[in-house]
Amino acid sequence: MPTGTHPPLQRGASEPLAGQLAERFAQRIRERLLLPGARLPSVRDCARQHGVSPHTVVAAYDQLQAAGLLEARRQRGFFVRETRPAASRSPKPLATTRQAPVDATALIRGMFEADAGRSPGLGTLPAEWLDPVLLQSALRRLNQADSQSLQVSYGDPSGDERLRAALSQRLADLGIHASPAQILTTNGATHALDLLIRTQLQPGDAVLVDDPGWAIIFARLTQAGIRLLPVPRGVHGPDLGVLATLAAEHAPRLYLTVPVLHNPTGHSLDLATAHKLLRLADEHDFSIVEDDSYGFLAAEHVPRLAALDGLRRVVYVSGFSKVLTPAWRVGYLAAAPERLGALTDAKLLDGLTSSPVMERAVALCLEQGRLRRHAQRLRERLAQARQRVATLAARQGFRWAAPPDGLFGWLDAGVDTERLAQPLLDAGWLTAPGALFSATRCPGSLMRINMATSQDPAFWRLLRACADDISGHSATP
Known part of the structure; x- marks a missing residue:
């Protein structure tokens, strides 16, 4: 069974x-x-x-x-x-x-407990796609003197110096000019977002968010007493008409968005939309937090808001858990110098410093180009997986809201995906219905599909059977 x-x-x-x-x-x-x-x-x-x-x-x-x-x-x-x-x-x-994906807490539990082979709704790459040899090699390359000094000190509150230098070069490759002094390392990208929420916002502030968007961010903002202003997310980016109206009516402090390989849709912001968005930010005086957690899975030429803005209004956030390992919890943010003081103080109060040993190991992966090559292999493997998943979906008569890209696809199942989730769970399949990614828990026919964990034809056959069952009985008077 x-x-x-x-x-x-x-x-x-x-x-x-x-x-x-x-x-x-x-x-x-x-x-x-x-x-x-x-x-x-x-x-x-x-x-x-x-x-x-x-x-x-x-x-x-x-x-x-x-x-x-x-x-x-x-x-x-x-x-x-x-x-x-x-x-x-x-x-x-x-x-x-199995974990039923009904809210942010359940989604996190699903990441910890899920069997990737039976989890089309998983939010990460399966463990077998990662490269433990790369990690072990990086730890071994830490010379004895460095290792001893790193292990007996708290480290720099801003983060390991060599990592921040390597990150500065990584950002330059993306067209983002940030000196090491403009970079703060964190315990993962989620920690960086949390620091920004705590230092840039007050209870009662309004914040623009993507809808669909990341349920954990919705939960964190709500917990902090922040008013959510959902902006519909389409193929080319946010609905700028809705965004402009909300900005004029509510004077938001921030817009939290995932411009590249958006979670859950997989869409990326196009250049024209990015320019218009930055003009709206100037006009209505709000900042933008650019979450680029999936950036290593995207081509480097995809536009980043921070590159176009020069880190004036944009704060750039990213990390390594999606492509390197979730266990090390190494993330970072890049921002204008005037923002860094409050963010660094919040990091100190939160947990003193981040891990200097893990950060130095990530620096070595970046310096020697091994992480770049690993990311390239992942992109190639994901491209093959997307082709296979597209074939399986088409064979069962499903369509996508837009052509899939990166790790995720936004599938139209034709019926309420919350209703679909229960019979699929009973059969042992963990899915991610669209309502999970809605700031208002709005039901619908869309669901997130992980390209790396949705390659079993048995899942697609069962999905078709369950969707037909629900559709047929819904039509019965």
Whole structure:
């Protein structure tokens, strides 16, 4: 039985079918596989998926509501309660469960726990695509004197000097002119974004964000008391008409965006849109945080906002977890000198310094060109994977919102992908429905597809069957 697949309900057992079904959902809720706000299947869909009558499903949902785990919303369906009492039974082990991607926390858990071979919704490259030999070699090349001095000191609060020099050269290759003094290293790109939120914003400030966009950023901003202003993201970049209207009405402080190989769509900003966006930033006096976490997977000629702006209004953020290793947590930001003082102070208060040993090892990977060659191999392998996934998707009659690029594709499944996620999870497949990437949790027919982890024809056959099942029953009066 595949991991995550659930056995059928047992007819004739001492526990009635409704009780068995209620306990199945209750277990998922207790184990946080269904988090607050998650929508359960409709009565009709649930009855079909589990081979029971609608009356049985209604009875099960009634039990869950009575236990305080579920709430019914008029004409919308059944949802896990936003607040619920502590479960009366101890959670069962998670060894045979899969993570249902219903919010930012669940998405992070999915990255930690997922089996890449059965995770078309994964947000990273599978481990076998990375190069552990490259990492081991970099650590060995640290000479003994350097290694000893690095291991017995906190290191420079701004980051390892050799890494910042290597990053300055990396940015120059992208057309971004930043001296080592304009670069601050961090514990990953997410840490860099967190420092910016804490130093550049106050509760109540308004911030423009891509929609669809990165759920973890939505969660961090909301937690900090920031008002989100979602800007629709299209093939060529943000909808500049909507952005201009929001900027005029709400005076945002920042626009947080992923211009290159956008997560989740895979789209990149074109040059004309980039120029217009920078003019709007000047006109409405907001800064731009450019998250280039997937930059190593893109061609170097793709325009970067920081290159066009000269780090005047733009703060550039990137890291190495997507192509090197997520374990080292090495990231960085580049900004105008007047921003660096507050950011460095926040880093010191947050955790003193970042790891000088890991940063020096990354510097060696950059200095000797090995990381550049590794990234080139990844780009070539991803190009082949995209061709294969495109063939598999077309064979099953699916289309893309735009031609896929980089690691991700934005697939149109033709039906509500939140509804699709549950039967796929029951069959052991972890997916990423589009609502997960919506700032307003708006349902829809789009879903993120990871090109490196979606090459199993069995997934595409099941996706087609589940989509047809949902579509056919939705059309039934």
